[in-house]
Amino acid sequence: MAMLEVNNIHTYYGNIHALKGVSITVEEKEIVTLIGGNGAGKTSTLRTISGLLKPRLGDIYFEGEKISDTPAHELVYKGITMVPEGRGIFARLTVFENLDMGAYSQPDRFTFDDDLDRVYQLFPRLKEREKQVSGTLSGGEQQMLATARALMANPRLLLMDEPSMGLAPILVESVFETIVEINKTGTTILLVEQNATVALSVANRGYVLQTGEIVLKDSAENLRKDEMVQKAYLGIE
Amino acid sequence: MKDLIKQGLRLGSIFGVVIIFLILFGLTSTLSDILGEFVNLESRTRTGNPGGLMILFALLSLWAGSSASASDRSNWKSALVSGVSVSLIIGLFVAAFILLVGFLDSADVEMRDYLAQLDHLSVQFLLYGRSLIAGVLITFGIFLIFGILGALLAYWYEAKQAGEVIQKQVLVLKEKALDSKLAKQYKENPRSKWIGYGLLGLVVFITPQFLGKYWNYAMGTVGIYVLMGLGLNIVVGLAGLLDLGYVAFFAIGAYTAGLLTAPAPLPLQIGFWPVLIFSIVMAAFAGILLGIPVLRMRGDYLAIVTLGFGEIIRVLIRSDMLAPYVGGPQGIRDIAGPSLFGIAFSGKAYLYLIIIAILLIILFTNYLQNSKVGRAWMAMREDETVAQAMGINTLYYKLMAFATGAAFAGLGGALFAARNQYTGPADHTLMVSINVLSLLIVGGMGSIPGVIVGAFVLKGLPEILRELDLYRLLVFGGLLVFMMIIRPEGIWPAPRRRMELHEGELDVLPPEESLVGKEG
Amino acid sequence: MSETKPKKTTGRVNSFKIIQAIISVLFLAFLSWRLYNVISSGVYGPDTWVRFAISGLIIGSVYAVIAIGYTLVYGILFMINFAHGELMMIGAFSGYFVFEALKSIPVAATGMSFLDSYQIISVVLAFIVGMFMAALSGYFLEKIAYRPLRGAPRLIPLISAIGASIFLQNAAQVTFGPQRRTYTNPDALLRSQGWRIPIGGEEVILTYTGVLTFVLSILLLIGLYTLVMRTRYGRSMRAVAENKQTAALMGINVDRIISNTFIISGALGGAAGVMWGIHNGIIYHFVGFIPGIKAFTAAVLGGIGNIPGAMVGGLLLGIVESLGPAALGIDFQLKDVIAFSILVLILIFRPSGIVGEVLTEEKV
Amino acid sequence: GGAAKAPDVCAENPDETVCAVIEEGSTIKIGYAGPMAGDYSAFGIDISNAGLLAVDDAGEFNGFTFELLIEDTQGSGEGGASVANLYVSDPDVVAIAGHTFSGSTAAAIPIYNAARLPMLSPSATKADLTDGPQDVFNRIPFTDDLQGQFAAEYLYNVLGVTKLAVMHDGDAYGKGVAERVQEVYMSLGGEVVAVEAVTPGETDYSAVLTDIGASDPEAIYFGGYYPECAVIAQGMPVAGMEDVLLFSDDGSYGEAFIELAGPHAEGVYAATGAPLDSAAKAEFDAYFESIYGDPPGAISTFTWHGYDIVDALIQTIKSVAILGDDGSLYIPREALVEAVNGLSGYEGLTGVLTCNGGECNASGPSFQVVQDGAWVIP
Amino acid sequence: MSILETRNVTKRFGGLSAVDNVTLQIPEGSIYSIIGPNGAGKTTLYNCITGFYPADEGDMLFNGKSLMGLSPDRITRLGISRTYQNIRLFPAMTALENILVGAHPQLKSNYVDAFLHTPRQRAEEKKALEDAQDLLNFVGLKGKGDLFARGLPYGEQRRLEMARALANKPKIILLDEPTAGMNPNESVTMMRFIQSLRDELGITILLIEHDMKVEMGISEFIYVLDFGQLIAKGTPGEIQKNPQVIESYLGRGAA
Ligand SMILES: Nc1ncnc2c1ncn2[C@@H]1O[C@H](COP(=O)(O)OP(=O)(O)OP(=O)(O)O)[C@@H](O)[C@H]1O
Ligand SMILES: Nc1ncnc2c1ncn2[C@@H]1O[C@H](COP(=O)(O)OP(=O)(O)OP(=O)(O)O)[C@@H](O)[C@H]1O
Ligand SMILES: [Mg+2]
Ligand SMILES: [Mg+2]
Numbered sequence A: 001m002a003m004l005e006v007n008n009i010h011t012y013y014g015n016i017h018a019l020k021g022v023s024i025t026v027e028e029k030e031i032v033t034l035i036g037g038n039g040a041g042k043t044s045t046l047r048t049i050s051g052l053l054k055p056r057l058g059d060i061y062f063e064g065e066k067i068s069d070t071p072a073h074e075l076v077y078k079g080i081t082m083v084p085e086g087r088g089i090f091a092r093l094t095v096f097e098n099l100d101m102g103a104y105s106q107p108d109r110f111t112f113d114d115d116l117d118r119v120y121q122l123f124p125r126l127k128e129r130e131k132q133v134s135g136t137l138s139g140g141e142q143q144m145l146a147t148a149r150a151l152m153a154n155p156r157l158l159l160m161d162e163p164s165m166g167l168a169p170i171l172v173e174s175v176f177e178t179i180v181e182i183n184k185t186g187t188t189i190l191l192v193e194q195n196a197t198v199a200l201s202v203a204n205r206g207y208v209l210q211t212g213e214i215v216l217k218d219s220a221e222n223l224r225k226d227e228m229v230q231k232a233y234l235g236i237e
Numbered sequence B: 001m002k003d004l005i006k007q008g009l010r011l012g013s014i015f016g017v018v019i020i021f022l023i024l025f026g027l028t029s030t031l032s033d034i035l036g037e038f039v040n041l042e043s044r045t046r047t048g049n050p051g052g053l054m055i056l057f058a059l060l061s062l063w064a065g066s067s068a069s070a071s072d073r074s075n076w077k078s079a080l081v082s083g084v085s086v087s088l089i090i091g092l093f094v095a096a097f098i099l100l101v102g103f104l105d106s107a108d109v110e111m112r113d114y115l116a117q118l119d120h121l122s123v124q125f126l127l128y129g130r131s132l133i134a135g136v137l138i139t140f141g142i143f144l145i146f147g148i149l150g151a152l153l154a155y156w157y158e159a160k161q162a163g164e165v166i167q168k169q170v171l172v173l174k175e176k177a178l179d180s181k182l183a184k185q186y187k188e189n190p191r192s193k194w195i196g197y198g199l200l201g202l203v204v205f206i207t208p209q210f211l212g213k214y215w216n217y218a219m220g221t222v223g224i225y226v227l228m229g230l231g232l233n234i235v236v237g238l239a240g241l242l243d244l245g246y247v248a249f250f251a252i253g254a255y256t257a258g259l260l261t262a263p264a265p266l267p268l269q270i271g272f273w274p275v276l277i278f279s280i281v282m283a284a285f286a287g288i289l290l291g292i293p294v295l296r297m298r299g300d301y302l303a304i305v306t307l308g309f310g311e312i313i314r315v316l317i318r319s320d321m322l323a324p325y326v327g328g329p330q331g332i333r334d335i336a337g338p339s340l341f342g343i344a345f346s347g348k349a350y351l352y353l354i355i356i357a358i359l360l361i362i363l364f365t366n367y368l369q370n371s372k373v374g375r376a377w378m379a380m381r382e383d384e385t386v387a388q389a390m391g392i393n394t395l396y397y398k399l400m401a402f403a404t405g406a407a408f409a410g411l412g413g414a415l416f417a418a419r420n421q422y423t424g425p426a427d428h429t430l431m432v433s434i435n436v437l438s439l440l441i442v443g444g445m446g447s448i449p450g451v452i453v454g455a456f457v458l459k460g461l462p463e464i465l466r467e468l469d470l471y472r473l474l475v476f477g478g479l480l481v482f483m484m485i486i487r488p489e490g491i492w493p494a495p496r497r498r499m500e501l502h503e504g505e506l507d508v509l510p511p512e513e514s515l516v517g518k519e520g
Numbered sequence C: 001m002s003e004t005k006p007k008k009t010t011g012r013v014n015s016f017k018i019i020q021a022i023i024s025v026l027f028l029a030f031l032s033w034r035l036y037n038v039i040s041s042g043v044y045g046p047d048t049w050v051r052f053a054i055s056g057l058i059i060g061s062v063y064a065v066i067a068i069g070y071t072l073v074y075g076i077l078f079m080i081n082f083a084h085g086e087l088m089m090i091g092a093f094s095g096y097f098v099f100e101a102l103k104s105i106p107v108a109a110t111g112m113s114f115l116d117s118y119q120i121i122s123v124v125l126a127f128i129v130g131m132f133m134a135a136l137s138g139y140f141l142e143k144i145a146y147r148p149l150r151g152a153p154r155l156i157p158l159i160s161a162i163g164a165s166i167f168l169q170n171a172a173q174v175t176f177g178p179q180r181r182t183y184t185n186p187d188a189l190l191r192s193q194g195w196r197i198p199i200g201g202e203e204v205i206l207t208y209t210g211v212l213t214f215v216l217s218i219l220l221l222i223g224l225y226t227l228v229m230r231t232r233y234g235r236s237m238r239a240v241a242e243n244k245q246t247a248a249l250m251g252i253n254v255d256r257i258i259s260n261t262f263i264i265s266g267a268l269g270g271a272a273g274v275m276w277g278i279h280n281g282i283i284y285h286f287v288g289f290i291p292g293i294k295a296f297t298a299a300v301l302g303g304i305g306n307i308p309g310a311m312v313g314g315l316l317l318g319i320v321e322s323l324g325p326a327a328l329g330i331d332f333q334l335k336d337v338i339a340f341s342i343l344v345l346i347l348i349f350r351p352s353g354i355v356g357e358v359l360t361e362e363k364v
Numbered sequence D: 001g002g003a004a005k006a007p008d009v010c011a012e013n014p015d016e017t018v019c020a021v022i023e024e025g026s027t028i029k030i031g032y033a034g035p036m037a038g039d040y041s042a043f044g045i046d047i048s049n050a051g052l053l054a055v056d057d058a059g060e061f062n063g064f065t066f067e068l069l070i071e072d073t074q075g076s077g078e079g080g081a082s083v084a085n086l087y088v089s090d091p092d093v094v095a096i097a098g099h100t101f102s103g104s105t106a107a108a109i110p111i112y113n114a115a116r117l118p119m120l121s122p123s124a125t126k127a128d129l130t131d132g133p134q135d136v137f138n139r140i141p142f143t144d145d146l147q148g149q150f151a152a153e154y155l156y157n158v159l160g161v162t163k164l165a166v167m168h169d170g171d172a173y174g175k176g177v178a179e180r181v182q183e184v185y186m187s188l189g190g191e192v193v194a195v196e197a198v199t200p201g202e203t204d205y206s207a208v209l210t211d212i213g214a215s216d217p218e219a220i221y222f223g224g225y226y227p228e229c230a231v232i233a234q235g236m237p238v239a240g241m242e243d244v245l246l247f248s249d250d251g252s253y254g255e256a257f258i259e260l261a262g263p264h265a266e267g268v269y270a271a272t273g274a275p276l277d278s279a280a281k282a283e284f285d286a287y288f289e290s291i292y293g294d295p296p297g298a299i300s301t302f303t304w305h306g307y308d309i310v311d312a313l314i315q316t317i318k319s320v321a322i323l324g325d326d327g328s329l330y331i332p333r334e335a336l337v338e339a340v341n342g343l344s345g346y347e348g349l350t351g352v353l354t355c356n357g358g359e360c361n362a363s364g365p366s367f368q369v370v371q372d373g374a375w376v377i378p
Numbered sequence E: 001m002s003i004l005e006t007r008n009v010t011k012r013f014g015g016l017s018a019v020d021n022v023t024l025q026i027p028e029g030s031i032y033s034i035i036g037p038n039g040a041g042k043t044t045l046y047n048c049i050t051g052f053y054p055a056d057e058g059d060m061l062f063n064g065k066s067l068m069g070l071s072p073d074r075i076t077r078l079g080i081s082r083t084y085q086n087i088r089l090f091p092a093m094t095a096l097e098n099i100l101v102g103a104h105p106q107l108k109s110n111y112v113d114a115f116l117h118t119p120r121q122r123a124e125e126k127k128a129l130e131d132a133q134d135l136l137n138f139v140g141l142k143g144k145g146d147l148f149a150r151g152l153p154y155g156e157q158r159r160l161e162m163a164r165a166l167a168n169k170p171k172i173i174l175l176d177e178p179t180a181g182m183n184p185n186e187s188v189t190m191m192r193f194i195q196s197l198r199d200e201l202g203i204t205i206l207l208i209e210h211d212m213k214v215e216m217g218i219s220e221f222i223y224v225l226d227f228g229q230l231i232a233k234g235t236p237g238e239i240q241k242n243p244q245v246i247e248s249y250l251g252r253g254a255a
Helices: A042-049 A072-077 A095-105 A109-122 A124-128 A139-151 A167-184 A196-202 A221-226 A227-233 B002-025 B027-038 B050-071 B076-106 B120-126 B132-160 B166-185 B189-211 B214-237 B247-261 B272-294 B299-318 B348-369 B372-382 B384-389 B394-420 B430-441 B450-487 B495-502 C012-041 C046-077 C085-102 C117-150 C155-174 C210-228 C232-242 C244-249 C252-280 C291-304 C307-328 C332-349 D002-012 D041-058 D075-088 D100-115 D143-157 D171-190 D206-213 D226-235 D255-265 D279-291 D305-320 D333-341 E042-049 E072-080 E095-102 E109-118 E120-136 E154-166 E184-201 E210-218 E236-241 E243-250
Strands: A006-013 A016-026 A033-037 A057-061 A080-083 A157-161 A190-193 A207-208 A213-220 C194-199 C200-206 D019-022 D028-034 D064-072 D095-098 D119-121 D138-139 D165-170 D191-197 D220-224 D245-248 D268-272 D330-331 D346-348 D351-353 D366-371 D374-376 E002-013 E015-029 E032-035 E056-062 E078-084 E172-176 E202-207 E221-226 E231-232
Touching: A006 A042, A016 A033, A016 A042, A016 A057, A016 A190, A016 A213, A033 A167, A033 A196, A033 A227, A042 A157, A042 A190, A042 B372, A042 E056, A057 B348, A072 A095, A072 C244, A080 A139, A095 C232, A095 E015, A109 A124, A109 A167, A109 E154, A139 C210, A139 D255, A139 E154, A157 E221, A167 E042, A167 E243, A190 A196, A196 A221, A196 C252, A207 A221, A207 C291, A207 D095, A213 A221, A213 B299, A213 C291, A213 E078, A221 A227, A227 D019, A227 E032, A227 E184, B002 B027, B002 B050, B002 C155, B002 D064, B027 B050, B027 B120, B027 B450, B050 B076, B050 B132, B050 C200, B120 D191, B132 B214, B189 B348, B189 D119, B214 B348, B214 B394, B214 B430, B214 B450, B214 E243, B247 B272, B247 B299, B247 B394, B272 B299, B272 B394, B272 C012, B272 D095, B272 D100, B272 D330, B299 C332, B348 B372, B348 B450, B348 D119, B348 E109, B348 E231, B372 B384, B372 B394, B372 E095, B372 E109, B384 B394, B394 D075, B430 B450, B430 C155, B450 C155, B495 E109, C012 C307, C012 C332, C012 D019, C046 C085, C046 C194, C046 C200, C046 C210, C046 C232, C046 C291, C046 C307, C046 D119, C046 D165, C046 D206, C085 C117, C085 C252, C085 D171, C085 E042, C117 C155, C117 C252, C155 C291, C194 C210, C200 C210, C200 C252, C200 D206, C200 E015, C210 C232, C210 D305, C232 C244, C232 C252, C232 E109, C252 D268, C252 E078, C291 C307, C291 E184, C307 C332, C307 D206, C307 D333, C332 D191, C332 D206, D019 E172, D028 D075, D028 D100, D028 D305, D028 E210, D041 D064, D064 D075, D075 D095, D075 E015, D095 D333, D100 D138, D100 D171, D143 D171, D143 D220, D143 D268, D143 D366, D165 D171, D165 D206, D171 D191, D191 D268, D220 D346, D226 D245, D226 D255, D255 D366, D279 D305, D305 D346, D330 D333, D333 E184, D366 E078, E002 E042, E015 E032, E015 E042, E015 E056, E015 E202, E015 E221, E015 E231, E042 E172, E042 E202, E072 E095, E078 E154, E095 E154, E095 E231, E109 E120, E109 E231, E120 E154, E154 E172, E184 E202, E184 E210, E210 E236, E221 E236, E221 E243, E231 E236, E231 E243, E236 E243
Parallel strands: A033 A190, A033 A207, A080 A157, A157 A190, D028 D064, D028 D095, D095 D119, D119 D138, D165 D191, D165 D220, D220 D245, D245 D268, E032 E202, E032 E221, E078 E172, E172 E202
Antiparallel strands: A006 A016, A006 A057, A207 A213, C194 C200, D019 D330, D268 D366, D346 D351, D366 D374, E002 E015, E002 E056, E221 E231
């Protein structure tokens, strides 16, 4: 049984039909990437999975349990966490307080300290800035914070929405290194990226989304070789 | 099944509590009188009509029963279950309450010292003039029988028709029409537009002929609030500046007109027309004067400062300090009304004067709205920082919005004072600001017809609600909340606002809110 | 108009700043001149000044407690809960009924009423019931009048709040009657009884009710500050305030937090109501309106959305109201004029209130 | 004298603006206008409650019954004008019992004057209301000027107060009385040491009382209504004025004041237009209490006035109205105005009323003091 | 001669120097770029130039005239337009209205004209509408003028933002990460478009980018910021080889 199963979901913004029957499966311990142009519906897909949007049609199953009607905050307790597009840090809270919020769903104070150590090891920069109000961090630091915060919830499935957006090349590299590292510790990752080249280099499998529909799915390897993908998303002509 | 019962219990307790509150408010007496009169039942007690009360309870339980069965009307059994559970609970709630007050009453407890509507007479009324046990049992019986009846009737009605699907389709079509409506705005056929306007104008000009004195007066008040609404629409609706002290400019207009035309306290007695202009200028000037120090503040800071300004003006005009110059709490009497060629405007003629003023203001508002000024205001409302980066001198445009809004209010104030031939501090309370703001939003912000409809609702409705007497403001407050919940975009919204409020509302948690639009 | 000629090098902004500065300086000069006159004329003895200060601090502390209710709700929903003053009124009435009920229960052992026999318990009971009823009302207020409007532009819940305020005022009027009522305090808290402190040859009364009010307010403020700034629960409230969607992604139940905020804010309003009743004695259906507006002003003065700000704002407003007219030799009738003028003045120099964050410039 | 001419007028001039025609089956309407909701609703509710009893007592008249319409003015000028227009446009309204509050009355007078509706107010006391180019306004309470003068004389001559602080609530009524007190008191040779106004509706006046206390008055005169007066009475000891006398007007008189001020009510003086005890009053009091639960005077001091104005209007209407052959009742409006203006020797609960230039109660106020929790004549 | 010049500009936030002593010169008709790690102070520098933040030290010259102390609206009216790192359109206004707002400084009619709807105002308004329509077509949003800005897809919003900036008829336009959130393919299209602005309209361009392909593809000269300071400048070729830039910004993989 797949860890996450998205069955033919249709999601709307009022009368805008954003997702027109998207189906995705993610197996445990995988990195799966969703690529697609602007407005293809990548973010909408992630938001629907994470419970921020409700599909009007279709179901979502997480570890065999139907979750398409579960509100977002309860999904966190089930093990799904999202790093939202644009980072969504709490700008007026300090770095530490942001991380504490990440651990909101974790009842145990002891594991909190361990978890904190773990993410500080992953992002030493954040430890330096522990007391800084996070709104004044630079873009890259904010991205680290958002990722670290999500890890504080010990997710089993991590949804990441464009973690490399607006980052300097050197940081893009390190973000993807981190993603691989997180995945190695046993976290399943569903990754949305514009930077398809890099995304496909770390992912096991991928889906291509176009105007709210899945047009292609394959292993990352094959997708990278796909002519259409190369032309439309990798900028290779 | 369990869900049905649970839902029934929930709904039943809501209805039960509401009915108990109706009794506590004494609304049961009023409503029973109205109902009793409606079916010609003779009133038997001073506090209400017992027969009417039975009808009231019966109607309420019908309603409760039918809405309880709404969740599942697939078969008559489930309707019955919902009906029974809901009516049992309501019956228990209300009967227990009446039993309690009946008991207290028979123990000679003076309830009305604490609860104004409960005394021996009203308890007798609640018991239909019968004994405690009989009265309570009747009440319980009514709720039980009619609650179940309501549920079954609803099931029966639904079984007969299956029109739901069609309804949904209509909804979708309506939404689709929305976008194109705005698109049409630029290309609309001017001829048909003018014909429409012409017809409307004709109606507007004929109606006063058929209104009595009272409605002419009431409509005049509505008209003056339309003027103010149009002014505040510029400040709040277009420029996005929340002004809670709008009454200040209304007061300045009214007092300027009053002081310059009345014999006392200042013996000036200048004629109406020049003073009207002067009132507008004074109000606009006050708008600028207030604007200079405060317009750099954002959002709610501006709101509280303007609220303060309104209060300052009100406190000042009733203060001892200024009493010798502005009349103090007694206000100004014998304000001169306008006259033209020796004929004084009064009654109908005055209403026409107000209508002409409204039409002029609508014209100007339209011009402004569709010019670079209007766009600058809107841009400021949406994102002030970026608006400034577009080369818009935001302070200048804010001042202009403030001054224009103030000028309209000043016009309203002058017309108001001259019509009543009296003005005093009690005419310029915070409630005026609140009413104008509310009419704007109830009507539909940013839309001129909305302002007019809003003024009718806000100032006309309380006049209509006079029937309800003591409960006028109670019902008014409740309706305001109800209105916002069922139709937040207002009765007649601008297409722009309508789409703002309806797009994305269905499935999404809200993004961060801003004052008038969605983005910060 | 003027904006089309970009010749002058000093922008319009600067001329506005200059005008503002001139206005402020003139105003300050006027204030100091009046103050100097009053003090040098010696109308008021030291005891009088102390009396002014005491009365200002007490009323200010109540404003502060009410103001926090505004600030909490504002901080989380960015809406002005116009009906907050009515929650205070509900608290005041609840406390009144508790006292009346306890007064009517005789206690055989002491031969007095429950109220006078167990005074501390009675007062605590009044506060508990007052806070509970107001909190309950706050909860339902949010559920009925505001929650359906969560996504709407902010003016819409504001109007709904105004409607709710009008409704609650009039509901209280028809239910409890239009007449005013007096709190019958237990004996130990008789109004106008207190410690007599000799100052400048006169005795100044520091009333028991006043001290109770002040101390309780400060305790509530400290408790609340700790809750919001120092606990994880408080952090989650702030997180919801900043971004509801992301907060939900952290596992925070946004609806619950908002409900709880209204409950806390209502309880504070209720406490303020009971304090008001005990200290000032007279309550009626309209009793919440003026303090509500004042407290809202206080919240803005301090920097809305900010708890210490509400505290400072409340106390300052109380003091300005009681000391201002005397210090400036102006009629007391004009105290609101003074209070609002000072509000404007302070906001000109500190546009986000006294304690409000000084975000030098908005991030672009 | 107008009644004699009435049939001709109505026959010649069937216009409803000249002659009210009450058709069979309708009621003869009298309009009451006052604050029914909001801050000062206590007055409107109390007065109209008493008025309703007068209508009950009136019974049938030639097969017609009377009806008291009650409308809310919120006490404001705008509300007053609005209600006035409402009544004016109802042809069955023949007389106005009201308005309550001077501001609302001032705004309404010109409207009634134009429509020729006689007014008899229970409580609008501002002195100059009876002036001006109108002849429809009458009232039964004594004017603010009269009350102020009596109070000042009482304070100076009877109580021997030499240093007086004057306070009022900033509203037309309270301020009018207070200013008159100040004027007369100073002309008598007294010293007014402080004048301050308070904001009505507030329940804490400690600061302003401290200010007053600093000027060491022997007595405070307060012009306004009982709620504010009670707050002042409560606040005086804390402001260091335990021994200072508090003296107020008839807006403060009544049981409600004692209830509100509790022990602090002791020794407070107030003026009252409440009638002297009489058999009729005792009977009315008992009846009123049995219906409404509170005794008259508990909610406002104008309960008896409320009864009297409605009753006096009913009596006057009866004296003017003529039953036509068609079964309708004809009431010539001008004659009714004259009849109300000429009301004379009417024996009501508030005393014997005789209208003269709009003033129907020539007698001045009496003063009472609270002793042992009750108002007594000192 | 340089159209825009900053001289030793410094901007501090508390103790942090977000922009530290930066001197740049942008010649007329060129495409210049600023790059640097996150938090280097690039956006802050833009904010100083456009008047959102008052610079603490230094001077900024536009065509030789100082911009110091001018308000943002005044600076815009001189002919400097910009776009934002996070798109900031007027969401509840239509695309066309957004552009018309951008054209605000071009319209000479005043408040009274607007109030009275004078012929002069009407004529101007008509012209402005036509111009806006042209611009809309130019950026490839033909036919979408009546749609609300918030309803447009991301890429179109970016373009609309550019059209709005162009409506001011600017002499120089400051772009802040115009290709952020675009896939490589879309980025190339955007790059072409930016080039056409300079080539067809003759507008000078200053660009902030993290996408090296774009950066290296179109810019003629690059300034590199780190910790607020200028650490390098040169042609794309030079910059790519600069070890300091590789160390702090590009990373070894990119070289
Ligand atoms: N809040 C919203 N209201 C209305 N429409 C929206 C909203 N958010 C997204 N859309 C629309 O839904 C569609 C899918 O958007 P989505 O954000 O999921 O795309 P995406 O693939 O994440 O694109 P991007 O790469 O730009 O992030 C687009 O057409 C977009 O315009
Ligand atoms: N208003 C502000 N208050 C405090 N610090 C600020 C403010 N604006 C920016 N900063 C700080 O200044 C530094 C420079 O920020 P800036 O936004 O200019 O970076 P940037 O170069 O544009 O980075 P990025 O590529 O991530 O957008 C950062 O450390 C940032 O935290
Ligand atoms: Mg996206
Ligand atoms: Mg940046």
